[in-house]
Amino acid sequence: MKLFVVAVCACLALVAAAVPQKRFGVPLSAEDDCNPNIRARNFSADPNDCQVFYICDNGWPKISFCPGVTVWTPAAERCLNRHEAENAVCQFVYVPEAVEIGVGLAPVDETCDFQCEDNSGCIARRAQCDGISHCRDGSDERDCAPPCDLDRCRLPDCKCSDTLIPGGLLASQVPQLVMIGWDEAVRVEDYNHLYQQIFKKLSSARRREPRRNADGCPMTGTFFVSHQFTDYAAVNALYAEGNEIATHSVSKQLPAEYWRDSERRVWHEEFVTMRLLLNQLGNVKAEDIVGMRAPYLQTAGDDTIIMAQRNNFLYDSSYATDRNDYPIWPYTFDYRSTAGCAVEPCPLQSLPGVWEIPLVDWIDTNNTLCENVDSCYFPETKQEAMELLFSNFARHYQTNKAPFAINLRARWFLDDGMHNLEALQDFLEGVERMDDVYVVTFAQALQWVRDPTPLNDMDGFFNCDYRDRTPMCEHPTLCGYYNITYQPNDVDHQGDRFFMTCNECPPQYPWVMPIDTLRALGL
Structure with missing residues (x-):
């Protein structure tokens, strides 16, 4: 006999309404919200898409997107989980609904994600591989990664998802590694103005010189690059200066569910093609x-990490952790993760060889959790921005010194009167004076985790001789392509694409390569 229970799920109330007017693809309501002479707001909600919102930049709305399946909530000025969200502008309503989920299964307030093989019921994804058989035939616990075995999981190739310092070192022996990560396209204007002001400082001779760590190496960051609107000459320059270049897909296709539901083939095409473009156009090895x-x-979930495993990616950095009093260190997918799963699905199988550098939740000045800095409560003053940076740094530095990630996007520095930029500069000047803090790339942080080295032996640990990297040429070539229909353009609203490269321009605008083409190239 089946049991009917009441499960809570998010439902979007469909209300007949006139299509909001737009100009240049932006709702007129967003223009009015951002207009300092009308509503003078910092953000505006999109009337048609509950995951889209606009950041007001000098009176003009710039489009932004909520991660995963979260929903923009105007009252909180942030993206929230669907059961917490409320957005009257796009008419999002959270409504209880009766759902049949079977007998003796996972928590009743979850949706049906996994069908038991014997059809004995349907359970929530987070109840799968949780160590408890919710299906009568136990099919929800098959092919699952086992709990971590500390005796068998050993460095340099395996680490449990926990808060333990690698190598059995004391916190006082550990360098505090700070990682500055950047998402999305690398634009030439951001390279010339934003990145240079962050990673460099003015010398006494009024020239820009790199900020340096205690070992004399320059402070560097990791750029997770997507193809659309990226300038490859700027990528070339960043790489030549010692920064790490990582992949963020070619298309950055919307909606977010596209990535959740895509086959492994799509992930292969997107990320292997992106690696090829960075190599051929940006001169990144x-x-x-x-x-x-x-x-x-x-x-x-599993398909993403399997793709990474089969294409020799050393690490992923996509999974946010639950809040932990002690932050979680990077870990491998050999064993079951205990880091939480903020955006489902998460890997369930044992997948050796791939590391996760988790997005350890920040706590913003509004006492809520966030992963990317620009998804935190937006600081209204430099003092608030400083508090956001130093309070989250202290949570790592004063506990187990797990690597501290500052995940940035250029929009955090837009329309803020420069106070966010000045706060980050002051933060870096502060840690530059600390002998036990190193600002490094994600790959360098993982190098230390795999080979834990006491603070007293850090000199020479990181190689900062970048002379083998191809410097940016003096006169890059400008490549132009017209009538492009890829997002955010389409057939009815075509656009142009331009980028500079030190190499030859491709005859057509580069895009995702089919897997057969990649395999023919040996990729």
Whole structure:
């Protein structure tokens, strides 16, 4: 006999309404919200898409997107889980609904994601591989990664998902590794103005010189690059200066569910093609492109990590953790993760060889959790921005010194009166004076995790001789392509694409290569 229970799910109330007017693809309501002479708001909700919102930049709305399946909530000025969200502008309503989920199964407030093989019921994804058989035939616990075995999981190739310091070192012996990560396209204007002001400082001779760590190496960051609107000459320059270049897909296709539901083939085409473009247009060595991050932090669970495993990606950095008093260190997918699963699905199988550098939740000044800095409560002053940076840094530095990631996008520095930029500069100046803090790339942080080295022996641990990297040429070539229909354009609203490269321009605008083409190239 089946049991009927009441499960809570998010439903979108469909209300007949006139289609909002748009100009240049932007709702007129967003223009009015951002207009300082009308509503003078910092954000505006999209009337048609509950995952789209606009950041007001000098009176003009710039489009932005919520990660995963979260929903923009105007009252909180942030993206929230669907059961917490409320958005009257796009008419999002959270409504209880009766759902049949079977007998003796997972929590009743979850949706049906996994069908038991014997049809004895249907359970929530998070109840699968949780160590408890909810299906009568136990099919929900098959092919699952086992709990971590500390005796068998050993460095350099395996680590449990926990808060334990690698190598059995004391916190006082550990360098605090700070990682600055950047998402999305690398634009030439951001390279010339934003990145240079962050990673460099003015010398006494009024020249820009790199900020440096205690070992004399320059502070560097990791750029998770997507293809659309990227300038490959800027990528070339960043790489030549010691920064890490990682992949963020070619298309960054919308909606986020596209990535959740895509087959492994799609992930292969998107990320292997992106690695090829970074190599051929940006002069980044293919063997140095070892990291990846999923668009909108939305993965396909096992299929995403299997793709990474089969294509020699060393690490992924897409999974947010639950809040932990002690932050979680990077871990491998050999065993069952205990880091939480903020955006489902998460890997369930044992997948050796791939590391996860988790997005450890920040706590913003509004006492809520966030992963990317620009998804935190937006600081209204430099003091608030400083508090956001230093309070989250302290949570790592004063506990187990797990690597501290500052995940940035250029929009955090837009329309803020420069106070966010000044706060980050002051933060870096502060840690530059600390002998036990190193600002490094994600790959360098993982190098230390795999080979834990006491603070006193850090000199020479990181190689910062980048003379083997191809410098940016003096006169890059401008490549132009017209009538492009890829998102955010379409057949009815075609656009142009331009980028510079030190190499020859491709005859057609580069895009995702079919898997047969990649395999023919040996990729």
